[in-house]
Amino acid sequence: MYLLKVIALLSLSALGLAGDCEAGIGSDECVSVFADxxxxxxxxxxxxxxxxxxxxxxxxxxxxxxxxxxxxxCVAYYDDNCQQAIASTGNQYGESDCVSFDHGGGAQSMQCYFDC
Structure with a gap:
C-alpha cells in the first residue's frame, strides 16, 4: 500500500511540477490536496x-x-477511476473552506474543473 501511495504521489507530483499552484504567482485557480x-x-x-x-x-x-x-x-470518487462519486465541492469563487471526504476510507480519485 505504501508503494502505491508513493507511486501516486510521484505521478501527481510530476503533474504538479508544471501546475503547482502553491508556488505560483498571480494564479487564481487551485486545488490543494490533504491527507486528512x-x-x-x-x-x-x-x-x-x-x-x-x-x-x-x-x-x-x-x-x-x-x-x-x-x-x-471538484468531484471526489470512492474508486480510483472517477466512476463512483462521493460528493462535489460545489463551484467555488475565491477559496473554499476545507471539504472533508474523511468517511469510508476517504476518496481515491477526483475530477476538478476551472472556468468551464
Whole structure:
C-alpha cells in the first residue's frame, strides 16, 4: 500500500511540477490536496483546467479556489477511476473552506474543473 501511495504521489507530483499552484504567482485557480479530513496535512496542489482529467490519488480533504469571475469545482470518487462519486465541492469563487471526504476510507480519485 505504501508503494502505491508513493507511486501516486510521484505521478501527481510530476503533474504538479508544471501546475503547482502553491508556488505560483498571480494564479487564481487551485486545488490543494490533504491527507486528512481537516486539511491540516498538506500533500500537494495543482491548477485545474476544463478538461476533466481523472486524478488518481488517495485523499481525505480538499480546498479549492477560483477567482471573482470564474469558479473551481471538484468531484471526489470512492474508486480510483472517477466512476463512483462521493460528493462535489460545489463551484467555488475565491477559496473554499476545507471539504472533508474523511468517511469510508476517504476518496481515491477526483475530477476538478476551472472556468468551464
Amino acid at each position: 479530513g481537516g486539511c491540516g496535512s498538506y500533500e500537494t496542489s495543482y491548477r485545474p483546467t476544463c478538461e476533466g482529467n481523472c486524478y488518481r490519488y488517495p485523499f481525505k480533504g480538499l480546498k479549492v479556489k477560483g477567482n471573482s469571475f470564474r469558479g473551481t469545482n
